[in-house]
Structures are given as C-alpha cells and as structure tokens.
Amino acid sequence: MHLPSVVATAAAASALFALVCAGSLVASARRRTGATRRAHRLLAGGAAVGAVTVAGGIAASLAVQQHVVHTQHDKTSLGSLLAVGVALSCGLLLLGLLTLPGAAPKPAGALRHTLDGLVIAAALWFVGWVLVSKPTHLLGDHTPYWCKPLLMPAAVAALALGVSAITAMRAPRPRRPLVAVGVGVTAAAAAGIGLAGGVCQGMTLLADLSAIALPAALGLVVYAARRADRPEVDDEEAAVDGDVTQRGSAYAFLPMAAMATSALYHLVRGGDFDLVGIVTGSLEGFALVARQWLALRDVKAYAERLQDREAYFRELAHTDPLTGLANRRGLLSALEDEHVAGASAVLLALDLDGFKNVNDLRGHDVGDAVLVEVGQRLRMNLRPGDVAARLGGDEFAVLMWARPAEAKRAATRLLGVLGGPYEQELGTVFLSVSIGLASCATVPDVKALLRNADLALRWAKQRGKNRVELYDVGYDAKLRRRTTLEHELRGAIDRDELHLQYQPVVMLPSVRPVGAEALLRWNHPVLGSVGPDEFIPVAEECGMINKLGAWVLHQACHQLSRWLAEGHDVWVSVNVSPRELHATCYVDQVKEALRAHRVPPQRLVLEVTEHAMAADVEELIRRLGDLRATGVRIALDDFGSGYSSLGQLRRLPVDILKIDRSLVVKPMVRVIVELGHQFGLEVIAEGLGEQEEMAMVVAAGCRLGQGYLSGWPVPAEHFEARLDTATSPGARAVAVPVQAGPGQAGPGQVDHVTRNAQNVRSVDSSHEMRQA
CATH class of the missing domain: 1.20.1070 (Rhopdopsin 7-helix transmembrane proteins)
Structure with missing residues (x-):
C-alpha cells in the first residue's frame, strides 16, 4: 500500500x-x-x-x-x-x-x-x-x-x-x-x-x-x-478579578x-x-x-468596592456587635463630629445596677440577652438625632440634644423604662439603672464632658442607685477629697493615726456596762477628724477594708485581754464587713487574734449587719457557722432594716439581735423582743437617746441597751474608768424608773435582772463598718 x-x-x-x-x-x-x-x-x-x-x-x-x-x-x-x-x-x-x-x-x-x-x-x-x-x-x-x-x-x-x-x-x-x-x-x-x-x-x-x-x-x-x-467561584470571589x-x-x-x-x-x-x-x-x-x-x-468599580468596604468596616468599628448601638469609638466620633462642646446637648452615662449578679447566677447568655433588650429599649425611647452607645459591659451612654432640665426628665423616664422586668426563658430578671448627666454647654472639650458624666454617675451610685444625678461642680471637690482619703488611708496604720473608741452596752434598767462596741476613729494631722461614714466606704472600694478589719480585731482583742486580766467582767464586739466575711482566711484571722491575745472566745462578739443578707444567704450561713464553731458569738446588727426574714432568722447561726433604732417604737419593740426570746436570742436595743425610749424597751423586756443616753463612744481608758466605778465597793446600780408591765421586773426586782444580764454573751455592732 x-x-x-x-x-x-x-x-x-x-x-x-x-x-x-x-x-x-x-x-x-x-x-x-x-x-x-x-x-x-x-x-x-x-x-x-x-x-x-x-x-x-x-x-x-x-x-x-x-x-x-x-x-x-x-x-x-x-x-x-x-x-x-x-x-x-x-x-x-x-x-x-x-x-x-x-x-x-x-x-x-x-x-x-x-x-x-x-x-x-x-x-x-x-x-x-x-x-x-x-x-x-x-x-x-x-x-x-x-x-x-x-x-x-x-x-x-x-x-x-x-x-x-x-x-x-x-x-x-x-x-x-x-x-x-x-x-x-x-x-x-x-x-x-x-x-x-x-x-x-x-x-x-x-x-x-x-x-x-x-x-x-x-x-x-x-x-x-x-x-x-x-468548584464554582461565587460572585464575591469573582469580584477580585x-x-x-x-x-x-x-x-x-x-x-x-x-x-x-x-x-x-x-x-x-x-x-x-x-x-x-x-x-x-x-x-x-x-x-x-x-x-x-x-x-x-x-478601576472605578474596584475603587467603589473599596469605598463600600471602608464604610462597612468604619461602621463596624463604631458599632457594638451585641446591641447594635454605637460603641465607645462611635460615641467619641459623634461627639467630635457634632462639636457638642459648648452646644445645647447633654450626655447621659448609664450603668445597670446589679448586672454582675445576672451573669453570675443566670449565665452570660442571659446577661447578653438582657443587654440586647436594654439596647432595644434605648432605641425605642430616644428622639431622632439622639445617639445611644454601649461603652462596654453594662455601661451605656446617650448623647441627647436637649437642655439639662428636659434631659433630666427624659432620664427619669428611662429609669422606669430600663428598670422594668426582663422576661427570659429561665425566668424574669429585675434590674435598676443609675444615670449621671453632664451638660455640654459648660465644658471646654469632649474629655471634660465624659469625665463630668462619669462623675455624676458615680455620685448617683453612691447615693443609693436607681436615681438620676446632674453633674455639679461640688463633685470635683468631693472626688479630690476621696482621692486624698484613699491615698492617706493606705498609710494611716503605719503612721499611728487610727485608734478605737468604745461605746458601752449596758444592762437595763441599771445602765451598768457589761460590754462595749469597738468603733474605729481616724485623726489625720492635716485633714483632721475623718468620720468612719466617710473613710469606711473608701476602704471598701480601694480594697483596704480587710487590712483595717484585721487591725481593729487585734486592737480590740488586745484591749479586751487587758480588761479581763484586771478582773472586769466584760465583752467586746467587733463588726465585720461583708467583704471580710466572705474572705476565705477570715476564720483563721479570728482564731489567730484570740490565740495571740489569750482572749476566751465567748468574750468576743462579731457583728454582721443585716445588709449582708443581700449577698448569698447560703454562703453567709456557712461562714457564720465556721466562725461560731470557734466559740465566738455572732450578733445580727440593724435587725429590721429590710433584708432578713423570719425564715432566715431561724436558719442564721446568730446569738444576739440588735434592734435598729427605727424600730424602737412601742408596738414593734415588744414584738421583736418576744421574737428574739422565742428563738433563744438575746436582744439589744440600739440608738437609745431619750429616757422615754429606754423606759419603753425596759417595759418590753429588753435587758440590754446601747446609745448616747447610756454612754458616748470614749477612749479605752475612759471606758475602763467607768468599769472601775461600776465594780467598786459601794457602787450602786442606777435604775431607770419604769412602769412594770405584765411579767416584767418591778422596782424590787432590779437585782434579779442584773444577774441575768451578766450572763449575756458578748456582742459588737459598729455602724461605720456595716456601711461598707
């Protein structure tokens, strides 16, 4: 081929x-x-x-x-x-x-x-x-x-x-x-x-x-x-071409x-x-x-895409991803862009009260859901042009174009809006909100505006929360003083500026001292006498309360050991702040103080304020049980001020009730005294300042009292002199004349009451420490 x-x-x-x-x-x-x-x-x-x-x-x-x-x-x-x-x-x-x-x-x-x-x-x-x-x-x-x-x-x-x-x-x-x-x-x-x-x-x-x-x-x-x-290439990937x-x-x-x-x-x-x-x-x-x-x-399409992406990322950078509100950067941008300094605008700083408990007890998912609803409520209750922002955590802010008086009315309305119940799958959540207002008309720049709003918010929280506070120039002086107090308080112990005073706890009606409440005092060489109601909250906030509490405990035990060595039949009470009580090492601190000063445990009384009931009750019961196991006695201070209930009173391992002064009225004091006796507790009436009040509590069957009528807080040597006077030969009991009621001791039964009162267990009740 x-x-x-x-x-x-x-x-x-x-x-x-x-x-x-x-x-x-x-x-x-x-x-x-x-x-x-x-x-x-x-x-x-x-x-x-x-x-x-x-x-x-x-x-x-x-x-x-x-x-x-x-x-x-x-x-x-x-x-x-x-x-x-x-x-x-x-x-x-x-x-x-x-x-x-x-x-x-x-x-x-x-x-x-x-x-x-x-x-x-x-x-x-x-x-x-x-x-x-x-x-x-x-x-x-x-x-x-x-x-x-x-x-x-x-x-x-x-x-x-x-x-x-x-x-x-x-x-x-x-x-x-x-x-x-x-x-x-x-x-x-x-x-x-x-x-x-x-x-x-x-x-x-x-x-x-x-x-x-x-x-x-x-x-x-x-x-x-x-x-x-x-694989097929989608449009977004194709755009890269x-x-x-x-x-x-x-x-x-x-x-x-x-x-x-x-x-x-x-x-x-x-x-x-x-x-x-x-x-x-x-x-x-x-x-x-x-x-x-x-x-x-x-190139034009590419530039437009870059502009769109830049705008998207700019918006993303200025938006809170959880609530959809502006974030801190977005708020600052709005403040700068609108030139609000000197304008007729008001900045509201908001903080949710007790939100940490929601996260701790309900979980962060529930907390996030609550924050989302807070953002929705803010958006629905603001006017066009107002800017709402979430600054982080449970902190929010609102830039409102209004005069201070109008903004304060709007903020008061927000208290009710944000304080309403939050319905969640695991149950209803209740919160309150504190709001601080700062006017833009009087500030030179944005930095000062933010500072004023934060300061007003802080003042609203210190004055009880769930309220609205408008910034005042006096807050600056208070802030400077608080800063000074915090700085000076850290060295007060080393400079020997602190001392204790003792207010008698007396037997009624003879007003014979049988115990004393140790009260902390601070004399500063420049600031002068600083009240405990001022420096104790500062100590709580700056973390000094544990150190102060340990110092008070040792000083009180040292003085008590001296009085016992001199033959005085007396006890001393020291109050305990909630933060001290929840410290894991506090029980060991109490044991060490008793051992170091050779004080019988029953002579020391630790007072816990009723406000501590706001914390975890089960944890409080465990802590108090551990303290009581050391032999010391526990007193529940300010009973009746609002937190404890009768059911909790039966469960709490306490020995003494101290009746809050607001309940020292004729109908209530008799009920509380009988209630305490039914539970096997001794009762002390606080805040006795008038003869009528003392007669009332004696008639109700209360055997112990405390107040300015029976003795002011005094230094240790003055209280010791009173003890010497009360136990000296020839000293007689000073009885308050009362009308004996049914079952009460008459004039001839004073000695019987005195003997019963001498067997009471020690107590302490510092009002200053409980305010922490």
Missing part, C-alpha cells in the same frame, strides 16, 4: 476518533452542572464541528487526488468551506475554554481575556503578514496570496494562541489543565490551516496529515477538559513593541500597507482601546 493511501486511511480513522471525542464531551456535559456543563457543551459542539470538518477535508483530499476536482476555483471553494468549518470549530472551542471554571471568573472576565488575547493575536498576525508579504516574502513562491480563505483559520489560530497565553498567566493554580485545553485549541486551529491550505493548493499529503493532527488536538482538549473541573493591581502589563507592551518594530522594518525595506495590514493595525488599536476602557471601568 502506498504512503498516500496509508495516510488517507489514518485520516479516516482520525475523523471517527473526532466523533468519539465529541460524544465523550456530550456525555461528560450531562454529568455536570452550571458553568462546567456549559463549557463541556461548547467544547462538544466544537469537537463535533471539527469532526465534520475532518471528514469533509478527507473527502476533499480524495477528490483532489482522483482529479474529481481539478480546477483552482473548485479547490479554493473547497478550501473556503473547510476554513469556515475550522474557524467555527475553533471558535466554539475557545468559548468552551473561557467558560471552564477558573479560566475567567465571570462573563466580564471572559471578555477581558478575549480582548487581551486579541491584542496578542493581532500582533502575531501583523508580524506574520510583514514576514510573508513583499518585500520580505519569507515563503517565496509558496506564499498563498490567492488562498484568501486561509485568513480566517489563521486569525482564529492566532486568537487561540493569545487567549491560551492570557489564560496561562491569569488562571489560578492549578492552571495546567486549562493551559492544556488552550494548547489543544491552538493546535486544532493550526491543523485546520494545514487542512484548508492543503486542499487549496492541491497538497493532498499536507491535507491528510492535518486531518490526522486535528482529531489528535481534539483528543488533547477532551483529556484536559475532564481534568479542568474545579477586577483588582487590576494584581496584573502585569507585558501582554500589551510586548505585542505593541513587536508590531511597531515590524512596521518600521516593513517601511525601511520599501514595503507598503495594503488593506490586510491596515485592518490588522486598526484591530490592534481597537482591542487596546476597548481593553483600556474595561480597565478604567474595573
């Missing part, structure tokens, strides 16, 4: 192979979705057209070989048909390449790739035209000037090469399958040129070889397309340099430009202008 016959047979087999490739792509398209399916369908269409073109090329080659077609016109007509088939096939293949996932992120990207490829293709075509045209005439007599149909597949081949190059540069990794598809499309276009050119010039061997090469190129396209599958800052420009400069160089060479050699050269140059310019327009549009 001759070589042309073998080649012809192989070409026929290649045509069949091309049809198989097209069928394979059709089957592959059915198993895919979205852009991948569209790409495989386009590739299948291009392969099918290519298969038909190969079959037509083989038939045309046979017709030329057998001289069925022998005129040049007929050969040109057949070549033109084959050129159209090759161009259509390669065009579909190029569209399929650009549609494959990863080649171009969206249609606009495919258009950019096409224009960039057209820039390269036009340059290649122009350089090729210079080389094959006169005067270079590189192919000599074989230059196919008369075969104009070859222009179309040649242009497609150049475009395929350009698009493949751009895809190789732009596609994300892994890009090897996409590059392989581009190479296959370029090879198919080149083979198509050989097929059409061989038929046009009667070169049947070239046509047959091209008919074999074209299906092989289609096979490469099918193989690479199957490996080019990747518009980022022109990530692209190079060599694809444009190099083709333009090649065209300019070849055009100059053509003119120097004496050549001229015909229609093909002019069209090619114009096409290059059109492609560059269109590409520049797209690039400008991309």
Whole structure:
C-alpha cells in the first residue's frame, strides 16, 4: 500500500476518533452542572464541528487526488468551506475554554481575556503578514496570496494562541489543565490551516496529515477538559478579578513593541500597507482601546468596592456587635463630629445596677440577652438625632440634644423604662439603672464632658442607685477629697493615726456596762477628724477594708485581754464587713487574734449587719457557722432594716439581735423582743437617746441597751474608768424608773435582772463598718 493511501486511511480513522471525542464531551456535559456543563457543551459542539470538518477535508483530499476536482476555483471553494468549518470549530472551542471554571471568573472576565488575547493575536498576525508579504516574502513562491480563505483559520489560530497565553498567566493554580485545553485549541486551529491550505493548493499529503493532527488536538482538549473541573467561584470571589493591581502589563507592551518594530522594518525595506495590514493595525488599536476602557471601568468599580468596604468596616468599628448601638469609638466620633462642646446637648452615662449578679447566677447568655433588650429599649425611647452607645459591659451612654432640665426628665423616664422586668426563658430578671448627666454647654472639650458624666454617675451610685444625678461642680471637690482619703488611708496604720473608741452596752434598767462596741476613729494631722461614714466606704472600694478589719480585731482583742486580766467582767464586739466575711482566711484571722491575745472566745462578739443578707444567704450561713464553731458569738446588727426574714432568722447561726433604732417604737419593740426570746436570742436595743425610749424597751423586756443616753463612744481608758466605778465597793446600780408591765421586773426586782444580764454573751455592732 502506498504512503498516500496509508495516510488517507489514518485520516479516516482520525475523523471517527473526532466523533468519539465529541460524544465523550456530550456525555461528560450531562454529568455536570452550571458553568462546567456549559463549557463541556461548547467544547462538544466544537469537537463535533471539527469532526465534520475532518471528514469533509478527507473527502476533499480524495477528490483532489482522483482529479474529481481539478480546477483552482473548485479547490479554493473547497478550501473556503473547510476554513469556515475550522474557524467555527475553533471558535466554539475557545468559548468552551473561557467558560471552564477558573479560566475567567465571570462573563466580564471572559471578555477581558478575549480582548487581551486579541491584542496578542493581532500582533502575531501583523508580524506574520510583514514576514510573508513583499518585500520580505519569507515563503517565496509558496506564499498563498490567492488562498484568501486561509485568513480566517489563521486569525482564529492566532486568537487561540493569545487567549491560551492570557489564560496561562491569569488562571489560578492549578492552571495546567486549562493551559492544556488552550494548547489543544491552538493546535486544532493550526491543523485546520494545514487542512484548508492543503486542499487549496492541491497538497493532498499536507491535507491528510492535518486531518490526522486535528482529531489528535481534539483528543488533547477532551483529556484536559475532564481534568479542568474545579468548584464554582461565587460572585464575591469573582469580584477580585477586577483588582487590576494584581496584573502585569507585558501582554500589551510586548505585542505593541513587536508590531511597531515590524512596521518600521516593513517601511525601511520599501514595503507598503495594503488593506490586510491596515485592518490588522486598526484591530490592534481597537482591542487596546476597548481593553483600556474595561480597565478604567474595573478601576472605578474596584475603587467603589473599596469605598463600600471602608464604610462597612468604619461602621463596624463604631458599632457594638451585641446591641447594635454605637460603641465607645462611635460615641467619641459623634461627639467630635457634632462639636457638642459648648452646644445645647447633654450626655447621659448609664450603668445597670446589679448586672454582675445576672451573669453570675443566670449565665452570660442571659446577661447578653438582657443587654440586647436594654439596647432595644434605648432605641425605642430616644428622639431622632439622639445617639445611644454601649461603652462596654453594662455601661451605656446617650448623647441627647436637649437642655439639662428636659434631659433630666427624659432620664427619669428611662429609669422606669430600663428598670422594668426582663422576661427570659429561665425566668424574669429585675434590674435598676443609675444615670449621671453632664451638660455640654459648660465644658471646654469632649474629655471634660465624659469625665463630668462619669462623675455624676458615680455620685448617683453612691447615693443609693436607681436615681438620676446632674453633674455639679461640688463633685470635683468631693472626688479630690476621696482621692486624698484613699491615698492617706493606705498609710494611716503605719503612721499611728487610727485608734478605737468604745461605746458601752449596758444592762437595763441599771445602765451598768457589761460590754462595749469597738468603733474605729481616724485623726489625720492635716485633714483632721475623718468620720468612719466617710473613710469606711473608701476602704471598701480601694480594697483596704480587710487590712483595717484585721487591725481593729487585734486592737480590740488586745484591749479586751487587758480588761479581763484586771478582773472586769466584760465583752467586746467587733463588726465585720461583708467583704471580710466572705474572705476565705477570715476564720483563721479570728482564731489567730484570740490565740495571740489569750482572749476566751465567748468574750468576743462579731457583728454582721443585716445588709449582708443581700449577698448569698447560703454562703453567709456557712461562714457564720465556721466562725461560731470557734466559740465566738455572732450578733445580727440593724435587725429590721429590710433584708432578713423570719425564715432566715431561724436558719442564721446568730446569738444576739440588735434592734435598729427605727424600730424602737412601742408596738414593734415588744414584738421583736418576744421574737428574739422565742428563738433563744438575746436582744439589744440600739440608738437609745431619750429616757422615754429606754423606759419603753425596759417595759418590753429588753435587758440590754446601747446609745448616747447610756454612754458616748470614749477612749479605752475612759471606758475602763467607768468599769472601775461600776465594780467598786459601794457602787450602786442606777435604775431607770419604769412602769412594770405584765411579767416584767418591778422596782424590787432590779437585782434579779442584773444577774441575768451578766450572763449575756458578748456582742459588737459598729455602724461605720456595716456601711461598707
């Protein structure tokens, strides 16, 4: 068999192979979705057209070989048909390449790739035209000037090469399958040129070889397309394609340099430009202008996206993510932007009272839900233009455009709005809010405004919470004094500025002292006498209360040991702040003080204020039980001021009740005394300042009393002198004349009452410490 016959047979087999490739792509398209399916369908269409073109090329080659077609016109007509088939096939293949996932992120990207490829293709075509045209005439007599149909597949081949190059540069990794598809499309276009050119010039061997090469190129396209599958790219990721800052420009400069160089060479050699050269140059310019327009549009869109993202992140940076209100940065920005300093505006500083207990007892999820609802209530109860912000934790702020009087009315309304119940899945949450107001009209800058609002809020909390306080210049003096007190208090013990005074606890009605309450006093060389109601809260806030309490405990035990050594039958009471009581080491401190000063435990009484009931009752019971186990006695101070209940009184491990002065009235004192006796407790009436009050408590059966009527707080030596007087020979009991009631001691029964009172257990009740 001759070589042309073998080649012809192989070409026929290649045509069949091309049809198989097209069928394979059709089957592959059915198993895919979205852009991948569209790409495989386009590739299948291009392969099918290519298969038909190969079959037509083989038939045309046979017709030329057998001289069925022998005129040049007929050969040109057949070549033109084959050129159209090759161009259509390669065009579909190029569209399929650009549609494959990863080649171009969206249609606009495919258009950019096409224009960039057209820039390269036009340059290649122009350089090729210079080389094959006169005067270079590189192919000599074989230059196919008369075969104009070859222009179309040649242009497609150049475009395929350009698009493949751009895809190789732009596609994300892994890009090897996409590059392989581009190479296959370029090879198919080149083979198509050989097929059409061989038929046009009667070169049947070239046509047959091209008919074999074209299906092989289609096979490469099918193989690479199957490996080019990747996940779809969403619109947000596709938007990155518009980022022109990530692209190079060599694809444009190099083709333009090649065209300019070849055009100059053509003119120097004496050549001229015909229609093909002019069209090619114009096409290059059109492609560059269109590409520049797209690039400008991309830059504009990219700048708009940057502005949108900047605005989004700016808003995000100025917004509290939990409540949706402004955050601290947002509030500061609003204060600066609106120039509120000196304006008719008021800043409200808000703090939720007791919110920490919500987080501790209900969990942070419930706490966050409450904060979200607080934000909603603020938004719903503010006027347009007002700015609500969450500064952090349970702290909020509102910038309100109003005068101070109007803002105070609005803040009072917010007390009710924010103090309402918060319905949650685990139960209802009750909170109150404290609000501090500061006017913008009197401040020089934003910093001073924030400071004034915080100071007013702090004053609102110190005055009982759940209230509104408007900033006053007097707060500055109070803040400076508090700061000074905190600073000086830290060295007061070392400088020996603290001392104890003792207020007698007397037996009624004889007013004989049987115990004493240790009261802390502070004399500063510059500040003078500082009241405990002023420095004890400072000690609580700055963490000094534990140190002060330990000092008081040791000083009182030391003095008590001296009195006991001198033969005085007396006890001393020391009060305990809630913070001391909840310290894990406090029980050991009490044991150490008793051991160091050799004080019998029953002679020391520890007073716990009824306000300590606001804390965890179960924990309080455990702490008091541990203290009572040491042998000391426990007194419940200020009984009746509001926190404890009768059920708690039965559970609390206490020995003594100290009746709050507000309950020393005739109907109540008798009930409380009988109640205490029913529970086996001794009762002490506090705040006795008048003879009528003392007569009342004696008539109610109360055997112990304390107050200015029975003795002022005095230094230790003065109290000791009174003890000496009360126990000296010849000393007589001073009885308060009372009208004996049913079951009460009459005038002849004073000694019996005195003997019973001497058996009472020790007690302490410092009002100053309980205020901490």
